[in-house]
Amino acid sequence: MTNILKSRYTLVQWDQRDAGKTLKLNPSPTQPSVGQMEQETYQVIQFLRNELKQEKIYLPGSSRGNVLGFDIVKLHPELLHAYFTSNPVASQLESEKELLKTLKTHFKDDAVASRELDSISFPFSGDESMFYLRKWLFYKDGKELPLKRKKPNR
Template identity: 35%
Template structure:
């Protein structure tokens, strides 16, 4: 595997986790740095191939470990019949963290959850706060129905303000959206696809441009089997999507036992930042802070890598200062 930046830590491996071999990708510049476990989105959308677009400077302050979750990326390729449920994934995550604690001789691990990863991370830190130094949610999901309702209303507002009759006709053609509950069946996914494309047109959500695909092809860990795995994610993660349909953090206690930080894109209406901001105001945690990244969408790390790094630097310094007083 190429190590273009001559990093001290640059390793890809399969580790036996919860009965199957799962893929981990480690990048860093010092064994003294905190270890950050990156929980990717989806479910099923491994982001280990995108590191070249945003992560180089992160490695100055963290050892960053990407995990292709069960049902995603290289772990799915290796285990096509070992598909995830939420309980399996929580146990997987627990075992990954135990492995990293032992490997790097750390008492706790930093969790960075992006999109679906913010769901998995938010559930996990309630169950195992003793293993987590602090939690960072990016593109933080609070509740699926609320997410879709607010995102739909925003793009409809933008379309009407632009007097874009063609786009309005497309949006209205899907009928009621999302309904009283999100159900990830073919009909919902068809409607969701229409909404996402219009959100992309109005720069309100995730935008996958040619630069992202070029970065994927240039990744030192890329294989063509990764593309095949990506095409299988909905079928492979059907049981996790069933869990996600009814997910709502507002129904849980707002008290957290670990520090909580949110980094949100100002123009992210796929996981609308306004919902996460509203929820964040009421949470109680040993330490907390929120960062709104201007001109950034759902893939905020790629849209504004320098500003996201600045937020991570502030979080890292804040946590180091706290540790000095303990």
């Protein structure tokens, strides 16, 4: 199937900032924001339209990239012939629950991680649950935590 597509279309794979091959080859010096990734998605599409001299493109999206793809569909449908999805994030809550299971297994021998991960409840009852889930996801991925928690002024 891929060979048929390659013979008829120019295929371009772009991994969003800090994901896929981009993470290994060119990690972001700062923690990317959703707004930044949305802007970069739009910029890549504009680059391809100009470079390939095409008024519209076909856009596929996979996994978390579907969030960015749906954003383009909503805000800039005039740029696309069509949008195709694969492995979309169908339920953020179920994804978060699976992530928690994975992190608990990964950090089962770390007392601090286990205590913090065990304190997480769904739906998130407060910022602490989300903070701990993201904190240990970053550590699992070998990254520093992007946000340092500030002590409240008293």
